[in-house]
Amino acid sequence: MGENVEKKRVKIAVVGMVGKSVFMEVERFHEGGETVMARSCHEDWGGKGFNQAVAAARQDADVAFLGACAERDRAAILSDLAGEAGLSLKLVGRDINSALATIITDTAGATQVTCCAGAELEPADVDAFVDEIASADILLLSNEVPESVNLRASEIAEQRGVRIVMNPAPSRPLPDVLKRRVSLFTPNEFETAGLGDAPGEVVTTLGEKGCRIRSTGEVVPPAPSVKAVDATGAGDTFNGVLAVRIAEGAPLAEACRAANDAAAKEVSVRYVLPAIPYRRRS
Numbered sequence: 001m002g003e004n005v006e007k008k009r010v011k012i013a014v015v016g017m018v019g020k021s022v023f024m025e026v027e028r029f030h031e032g033g034e035t036v037m038a039r040s041c042h043e044d045w046g047g048k049g050f051n052q053a054v055a056a057a058r059q060d061a062d063v064a065f066l067g068a069c070a071e072r073d074r075a076a077i078l079s080d081l082a083g084e085a086g087l088s089l090k091l092v093g094r095d096i097n098s099a100l101a102t103i104i105t106d107t108a109g110a111t112q113v114t115c116c117a118g119a120e121l122e123p124a125d126v127d128a129f130v131d132e133i134a135s136a137d138i139l140l141l142s143n144e145v146p147e148s149v150n151l152r153a154s155e156i157a158e159q160r161g162v163r164i165v166m167n168p169a170p171s172r173p174l175p176d177v178l179k180r181r182v183s184l185f186t187p188n189e190f191e192t193a194g195l196g197d198a199p200g201e202v203v204t205t206l207g208e209k210g211c212r213i214r215s216t217g218e219v220v221p222p223a224p225s226v227k228a229v230d231a232t233g234a235g236d237t238f239n240g241v242l243a244v245r246i247a248e249g250a251p252l253a254e255a256c257r258a259a260n261d262a263a264a265k266e267v268s269v270r271y272v273l274p275a276i277p278y279r280r281r282s
Helices: 048-057 071-080 123-134 147-160 176-181 234-247 252-267
Strands: 011-015 019-025 040-046 062-070 087-094 099-105 111-116 138-142 163-167 201-205 211-213
Touching: 011 048, 011 123, 011 147, 011 234, 040 048, 048 062, 048 087, 048 138, 048 234, 062 071, 062 123, 071 087, 087 123, 123 147, 138 147, 138 234, 147 163, 147 176, 163 234, 201 234, 201 252, 211 252, 234 252
Parallel strands: 011 062, 011 138, 019 099, 062 087, 138 163
Antiparallel strands: 019 040, 099 111, 201 211
16 A cells, blocks of 8 residues: 565575685786786685675575584684674584685686685585575575585475575586486586586576576676676676575576676676675665
């Protein structure tokens, strides 16, 4: 009757990696065995799943994230992200270093990334995350955790009728049971080979060309051109935003446009967490 009704926030559960990211900016990448001096160095928390969770939370979703880290890092991670509205962190402490990634970016905004897994989740850890998965609209997965962890998380989601979006990065062959459980895969062009004959929908990210929806062949164009200064985290942003918009009931092409737009904004700012955009409010 003319009253403004607040839209219900969707719920996203994310199982993934969290760790330290070290960003270095160089004039150009290494050739052979040469040493290259960086122009700057920046440290922050990151990890594919962690970044995706932040991106989803900044789209006004209620987000629960499960990850593993060094026991000594738990308080620091929780403290650093305490201000993220809607982001609930469940961190499993391990007696081993947290995951570490080094990200080198050249002046064109291209990146080279090297990761060390460090502290990792185990299937038993997922059993303490059952309620978060069961109450979610979407479970978001990636390949930065052991396959056994994704199998357990996807099993719980299937039992509870929760849709699964999976970013199959880094690329590796997937077991048939996991491919069957996933509703939507989001590989880049290099990661599609690992999917084989996955029966679910596939949205392939194409970088500056946007993304392609497999079932229709439609290429969803990118947002208006921006100056890319750092491509790190663009895919994570895309996945977090896509999951939220799908959970809200948006048609897939519309969800892809929103994800493209957010990813374009992300690459225009250096590093990852400072670059992940907040939802535009009318």
